[in-house]
Every structure is written in structure tokens, then in C-alpha cells.
Amino acid sequence: MGFGIIRNAEIEKATQYFINEIANCLTSHGKTKKMSKQLNILVFGAHPDDCDIKAGGVAALYVQQGHRVKFVSVTNGDAGHHEMGGGPLARRRYAEAQAAADVIGIEYDLLDNHDGELMPTLENRYKIIRTIREFRPDLIMTHRPNDYHPDHRYTSTLVQDAAYMVTVPNICSLTPHLERNPVIVYLSDGFMKPSAFTPDVVVGIDAVIEQKIDMLHCHVSQFYEWLPYNGGTLDTVPTGASDRRAWLAERLHKRFRATAEKYRDQLIALYGEGAGSQIQYAEAFEGCEYGSSLTAENIPILFPFFQ
Numbered sequence: 001m002g003f004g005i006i007r008n009a010e011i012e013k014a015t016q017y018f019i020n021e022i023a024n025c026l027t028s029h030g031k032t033k034k035m036s037k038q039l040n041i042l043v044f045g046a047h048p049d050d051c052d053i054k055a056g057g058v059a060a061l062y063v064q065q066g067h068r069v070k071f072v073s074v075t076n077g078d079a080g081h082h083e084m085g086g087g088p089l090a091r092r093r094y095a096e097a098q099a100a101a102d103v104i105g106i107e108y109d110l111l112d113n114h115d116g117e118l119m120p121t122l123e124n125r126y127k128i129i130r131t132i133r134e135f136r137p138d139l140i141m142t143h144r145p146n147d148y149h150p151d152h153r154y155t156s157t158l159v160q161d162a163a164y165m166v167t168v169p170n171i172c173s174l175t176p177h178l179e180r181n182p183v184i185v186y187l188s189d190g191f192m193k194p195s196a197f198t199p200d201v202v203v204g205i206d207a208v209i210e211q212k213i214d215m216l217h218c219h220v221s222q223f224y225e226w227l228p229y230n231g232g233t234l235d236t237v238p239t240g241a242s243d244r245r246a247w248l249a250e251r252l253h254k255r256f257r258a259t260a261e262k263y264r265d266q267l268i269a270l271y272g273e274g275a276g277s278q279i280q281y282a283e284a285f286e287g288c289e290y291g292s293s294l295t296a297e298n299i300p301i302l303f304p305f306f307q
């Protein structure tokens, strides 16, 4: 309803005003770094946990600086399990995603598309265009189009297909278009063909690594059930919650440490020799050619972590 939309816009504008005032006030007392503009960061993953595993660390860092982050799972996760499926699994995955979002204070939406069946249809492209326009992101993150899972590939295709179209007024014309195409970056992966992931930005996440693991710990059906079952390691998963978290942390520390080691040169280039060589855990991102360009000038604005 129109009235509701106007009210929400007014509330958002007032909220933004106070956030900026608080940030400026704190700056004037030398207690925190000036936040020149609140950023909107929108992350599209195929499944409930993809955004967390690839960008949970930077999401926590953005939130610490007062920026706004939203994760969107383009499917509802209703297939990835060996003992349950359909509606009950989708509702469980939704609840797990909300718990993960609450760990760092972000929004987490699940689009009601079946897991394992996502297609790059016009209908789904419109859903992505509307989601982008409503959130008005400065930066979008998503999978690369070359990835093992069809849902990952088509999530990437859908976001790439929505890029530019978000600026065209006569597409989805009842949802106000964006004046500028947002910058888009790809989430990291290890696939080599037709081209290897080549990061433009690598972010150290040591300060928030435990928060990131706390987020992933919320995805019980994924990290303690389905993925170990699928990988043939279900008998190694502990039963108690604290033992499970320790078991998960051991694996994830190793994984995110490997990212930092792999891209050590970029970390040193971005943070300097001293800090860059000390970072233990990292997440990495590569510019997508279909958004606005990721440049040396806008990297420090969109990724304000390197000062």
C-alpha cells in the first residue's frame, strides 16, 4: 500500500539521519573513525549458508562500522538433506538463517525457490531486480558463473542478468529504478576452468573470525548433518553443541587461514607489509564486469578496512 511505503521510507530516512549524527558525534570525540556514508551491502548466495561462508566476516566488519548488510539466499534450501526435505526443511533452514543473521545483526531473506531446481528464468530475474532496487545497494556480492552447483551458477547468472537492467525504468516499472548500476563482486571459489578466481580485494577477518564461526554454527542442518553425511564424515561429528562448535572451528580456521596464505601478496598490498603479513584469516572478492567498475579509487570506499 502506498501509505505504508511512504511511512517506511520516512522511517528509514530518519533512522539514517540519526545513524549519521551518532557517527559524526563519536568522531568529534575521537572515539571512532568517521563514517562518510552508510553503505548498503547486498549478498546473493544460492543456499542458506553460502553468504555466511563466503562473506560472513566482511559482513561483521561492515556492521561494526555502522553499515547495512543484507544476505539473500536465492533458494529456500529445501533439498540439501538426507533425512528431511520440502517444507519442514525449508522452514528449518529459514530459522537457522535468521539465527545466523542475529549473531551480527543483519537481514537475511530466503527467496521461496526450490533448492536444486533454480533456473535463470525471466520471472526469477525480475525477483532479483526488485530485490536489488528495494535495498539500493552500493555493492553486490554473488557467486561466479563457473561453480560446481547449478544453483550457484544460476544465482550468478540471475544477478549478472539483473545488472544494468536495474537502471532501466521500463523493466519492473512499478519498482523505482536505480540511477547507477551498483558495483558487483564475485565471492571466492577454487574452480579453475575456464578461469581461476582472481581477487581484486582480500579482507582480513581476524577480528571477527569467532563471530563468523558462531554464524555458521547456527546452520545445524548443514554443517553438522547434511555436509558431513554427503562427505562421508558424519561419524566424526560430535553430539554436544560446544564440542560441535570446536569441531567446526578447527575446520573453518584451517579453511580461512588457507585463503589468507593463498592471497598473502594482495593482503600486503592492501594493508601494508606489517599488518598484511600478520593477518591469519581472510575473505576474497573479484570484480564483476557487469556492474559499475571496481577501481583503485572506489575499493577503499566500498571496502573501508585498509586504513
Ligand SMILES: [Zn+2]
Pocket: 046, 047, 050, 149, 152
Ligand atoms: Zn550453496
